[in-house]
Amino acid sequence: xxxxxxFDRSWISLQDIxxxxxxxxxxxVAAMAGRPLGILLSxxxxxxxxxxxxxxxxxxxxxxxxxxxxxxxxxxLARSPGPLFLDVVAVGETDQPVLRxxxxxxxxxxxxxxxxxxxxAVSGWAQGHSPPERARAAFARPRPRxxxxxxxxxxxxxxxxVDLSDGLAGDAGHLAxxxxxxxxxxxxxxxxxxxxxPSARVGGKALHMALTGGEDYELxxxxxxxxxxxxxxxxxxxxxxxxxRVGTLSAGSGVFLATPDxxxxxxxxxxxxxxxxxxxx
Amino acid sequence: xxxxxxFDRSWISLQDIxxxxxxxxxxxVAAMAGRPLGILLSxxxxxxxxxxxxxxxxxxxxxxxxxxxxxxxxxxLARSPGPLFLDVVAVGETDQPVLRxxxxxxxxxxxxxxxxxxxxAVSGWAQGHSPPERARAAFARPRPRxxxxxxxxxxxxxxxxVDLSDGLAGDAGHLAxxxxxxxxxxxxxxxxxxxxxPSARVGGKALHMALTGGEDYELxxxxxxxxxxxxxxxxxxxxxxxxxRVGTLSAGSGVFLATPDxxxxxxxxxxxxxxxxxxxx
Numbered sequence: 001x002x003x004x005x006x007f008d009r010s011w012i013s014l015q016d017i018x019x020x021x022x023x024x025x026x027x028x029v030a031a032m033a034g035r036p037l038g039i040l041l042s043x044x045x046x047x048x049x050x051x052x053x054x055x056x057x058x059x060x061x062x063x064x065x066x067x068x069x070x071x072x073x074x075x076x077l078a079r080s081p082g083p084l085f086l087d088v089v090a091v092g093e094t095d096q097p098v099l100r101x102x103x104x105x106x107x108x109x110x111x112x113x114x115x116x117x118x119x120x121a122v123s124g125w126a127q128g129h130s131p132p133e134r135a136r137a138a139f140a141r142p143r144p145r146x147x148x149x150x151x152x153x154x155x156x157x158x159x160x161x162v163d164l165s166d167g168l169a170g171d172a173g174h175l176a177x178x179x180x181x182x183x184x185x186x187x188x189x190x191x192x193x194x195x196x197x198p199s200a201r202v203g204g205k206a207l208h209m210a211l212t213g214g215e216d217y218e219l220x221x222x223x224x225x226x227x228x229x230x231x232x233x234x235x236x237x238x239x240x241x242x243x244x245r246v247g248t249l250s251a252g253s254g255v256f257l258a259t260p261d262x263x264x265x266x267x268x269x270x271x272x273x274x275x276x277x278x279x280x281x
Numbered sequence: 282x283x284x285x286x287x288f289d290r291s292w293i294s295l296q297d298i299x300x301x302x303x304x305x306x307x308x309x310v311a312a313m314a315g316r317p318l319g320i321l322l323s324x325x326x327x328x329x330x331x332x333x334x335x336x337x338x339x340x341x342x343x344x345x346x347x348x349x350x351x352x353x354x355x356x357x358l359a360r361s362p363g364p365l366f367l368d369v370v371a372v373g374e375t376d377q378p379v380l381r382x383x384x385x386x387x388x389x390x391x392x393x394x395x396x397x398x399x400x401x402a403v404s405g406w407a408q409g410h411s412p413p414e415r416a417r418a419a420f421a422r423p424r425p426r427x428x429x430x431x432x433x434x435x436x437x438x439x440x441x442x443v444d445l446s447d448g449l450a451g452d453a454g455h456l457a458x459x460x461x462x463x464x465x466x467x468x469x470x471x472x473x474x475x476x477x478x479p480s481a482r483v484g485g486k487a488l489h490m491a492l493t494g495g496e497d498y499e500l501x502x503x504x505x506x507x508x509x510x511x512x513x514x515x516x517x518x519x520x521x522x523x524x525x526r527v528g529t530l531s532a533g534s535g536v537f538l539a540t541p542d543x544x545x546x547x548x549x550x551x552x553x554x555x556x557x558x559x560x561x562x
Contacts, residue, residue, distance in 0.1 A: 002325055004362045042368045044283055081285045082363015087323045089370045 003083035011125045014053055016140040018060025021086040024165065026068060027144040027217040029092030031163035032099070033153035036146055038073035039065060040089040044080030053084065061088070068146055098153060098221070102160040103179030107222040109247040112145050115168055116206055117193035119213020132195035142217040148239050149219055155231050161221035169211040169267045171220055172247060173255040179222070182252035185211075185267075187259045191244045211257075211267065222249055284364035292406045295334055297421035299341025302367040305446065307349060308425040308498040310373030312444035313380070314434035317427055319354035320346060321370040325361035334365065342369070349427055379434060379502070383441040384460030388503040390528040393426050396449055397487055398474035400494020413476035423498040429520050430500055436512050442502035448495040450548045453528060454536040456501065463533035466492075466548075468540045472525045492538075492548065503530055 001007060001021045012020070022039050029036045041061050045053055054077065062072055073091065117138025124131030131139075145163070152158065160179055162171045168190065176183035187207060196206040232243050255267045282288060282302045293301070303320050310317045322342050326334055335358065343353055354372065398419025405412030412420075426444070433439065441460055443452045449471065457464035468488060477487035513524050536548045 002359055002361060005360055040370055044366060076368070078283055079286055080283060080363065080366070082361065085325060085361070085366070087357070087368035089321055 001088075002085040005083075008125065009084075011121075012136075012140040013060075014056035015060030015063065017084075017086065018057035018062075019064040019141055020060075020139070021088045022061040022064045022090075023142045023144050023217060024215070025088035025090035026064070026070075026092075026146060027142070027163040027165065029090045030144045030146045030149040030219065031161055032092070032094055032097040033149045033158070033161065034092035034094040034097065035150070036068055036070045037091045037093060038071040039091065041072055041075035042087040043075070043077050044082075044085045045077065046080050046082070046084060049084060057084075057086065068144065096153070098149075098158055098161045099178070100160050100162050100175045101178040102158075103175055103181055103222040103249045104159055104224075105181060105249060105251055106225050107159050107249045108225055108228060108245050109172060109175075109183060109185070109220060109222055109249065110228055111164070111168065111191065111218055111220050111244050111246050112148055112241050113216065113218040114191045114193045114242060115164065115216050115218065116210035116213050117195065118142070118215040119209035120193055120195055120206075122213075123209070135193060135195040138193065139215065142215070144217055145219045145241070148235070148241060151235065151238065152219070152221065155234075157224040157227045159222040159224065161219060164216045164218045164220055165214055167210075167212040167214040167216075168220065168246070169255055169257075170214070173267075175220065175222065176249060176255065177253065179249065180253075181249045182254045182256065183247050183249055184256045184258050184264060185247040186245075187257050189244060189246050191242055191246075220246075282369075283366040286364075289406065290365075292402075293417075293421040294341070295337035296341030296344065298365075298367065299338035299343075300345040300422055301341075301420070302369045303342040303345040303371075304423045304425050304498060305496070306369035306371035307345070307351070307373075307427060308423070308444040308446065310371045311425045311427045311430040311500065312442055313373070313375055313378040314430045314439070314442065315373035315375040315378065316431070317349055317351045318372045318374060319352040320372065322353055322356035323368040324356070324358050325363075325366045326358065327361050327363070327365060330365060338367065349425065377434070379430075379439050379442045380459070381441050381443050381456045382459040383439075384456055384462055384503040384530045385440055385505075386462060386530060386532055387506050388440050388530045389506055389509060389526050390453060390456075390464060390466070390501060390503055390530065391509055392445070392449065392472065392499055392501050392525050392527045393429055393522050394497065394499040395472045395474045395523060396445065396497050396499065397491035397494050398476065399423070399496040400448075400490035401474055401476055401487075403494075404490070416474060416476040419474065420496065423496070425498055426500045426522075429516070429522060432516065432519065433500070433502065436515075438505045438508045440503040440505065442500060445497045445499045445501055446495055448491075448493040448497075449501065449527070450492040450536050450538075451495070452501055454548075456503065457530060457536065458534065460503070460530065461534075462530045463535045463537065464528050464530055465537045465539050465545060466528040467526075468538050470525060470527050472523055472527075501527075
């Protein structure tokens with residue numbers, strides 16, 4: 001995570017930056033239903049920030065680790081002649097990793113939580129105003145779905161899972177492609193972040209952010225038809241996290257969006273390209 | 282490893298940069314006598330370098346991995362608005378990690394290879410001329426002492442080990458401090474890189490570089506008195522690598538240098554400070 005590319009210090013605190021980088025890395029462990037063991041935190045820090053920035057960023061990463069019952073196991077520190085940057089590696093273990101390639105035809109796609117909050121916050125900052133508090137928190141203090149993922153692995157017939165770092169459209173596409181299938185997402189079903197103006201859905205702005213915004217760090221997984229419904233209440237009650245069926249895997253390839261008017265249209269590739277930077281298309 | 286801090290592209294190729302970062306990380310696995318499993322390579326790449334630089338750096342890292350029989354297991358890629366930078370995490374395993382804290386009073390300190398080559402190369406570049414080829418290779422294409430470390434762990438009564446990333450004085454100091462002891466280094470014994478001018482020892486420049494230059498990625502280890510001597514020939518024959526006794530652990534604290542005139546003087550802390558950058562004191 002690089003200053004000026006993935007975050008801006010006028011948006012969030014140095015502690016948030018540490019928390020967020022640790023959360024993003026641990027979210028990859030969650031996506032495989034792994035048990036987290038800890039993180040390695042490497043920091044490149046501009047000379048002017050030397051002492052305090054290092055402490056603040058570490059403190060944020062440690063706070064998230066404490067929440068998840070893991071530790072900062074090690075890392076490295078260097079002077080950066082450019083921006084502040086972090087590289088976090090999460091260490092986890094599992095005997096049965098859930099891969100993205102296990103989806104089967106007719107599997108249901110489910111998602112945890114609500115989507116688009118991070119994108120909503122970034123959009124606010126980009127326009128020069130403070131985003132709503134919950135959207136800000138979605139960006140600044142995401143929680144990797146570690147416990148949720150392990151519960152799911154224990155309780156349902158699991159096929160494939162990813163975490164939502166690139167946006168629902170992109171990550172559903174990754175899961176479908178890895179499974180040799182296509183995916184149809186149901187526009188009406190997609191759970192939008194609470195802070196979206198109800199009118200925003202009409203114009204499609206909220207839906208667009210949920211589909212392409214990225215960095216929600218929710219889980220998207222494929223489950224055998226009918227296997228999730230009987231356990232949804234238990235999940236939502238236990239974790240206080242919404243669980244929503246958002247689509248279906250089918251033969252073929254590509255990502256499609258089914259709209260209320262009965263249309264099914266292909267989605268362009270969107271989301272976050274790690275090389276080209278954020279796309280606000 | 283950050284451009285402008287740890288390397289300069291006018292010194293070495295992008296493939297060298299990848300090799301070197303991978304070697305430095307795997308050297309930490311060697312220092313614990315671990316079995317390497319692979320590396321994770323994260324790259325921050327300026328926009329202007331996009332395609333080719335990524336391929337070149339990866340190719341260099343893969344070449345070193347192939348030499349060591351391991352793989353690039355994963356990593357990440359981001360656009361850097363500043364310099365090119367790399368973060369490499371090495372993954373290894375061991376049932377009996379050799380730590381730096383196990384040194385005992387009267388243990389002998391031994392070092393593999395010859396020291397100061399990297400510093401000699403950097404000093405050449407800094408003065409605007411091309412360094413001798415072997416010194417250049419010591420900087421650009423270091424070999425982590427993975428096989429050597431495991432052989433040593435199998436064949437001698439091991440106490441403590443570090444790899445030389447900060448320079449002999451600094452790293453011997455780390456080992457001694459972790460073991461609650463002091464260390465006396467024997468100035469005459471320190472094996473200097475082949476490319477040093479024989480006259481350089483007189484002025485102390487070569488010795489200074491060997492003591493504080495860093496980035497030699499040789500092993501420094503503590504062995505019970507007399508335990509290494511009978512096995513030295515076997516080691517040198519097997520690996521074609523020099524093995525030299527350079528000092529002794531004693532009660533107390535600090536790092537001292539014994540000179541031919543019989544003087545024993547404390548060494549100032551030198552070597553490479555990861556935050557302040559290279560010190561050519």
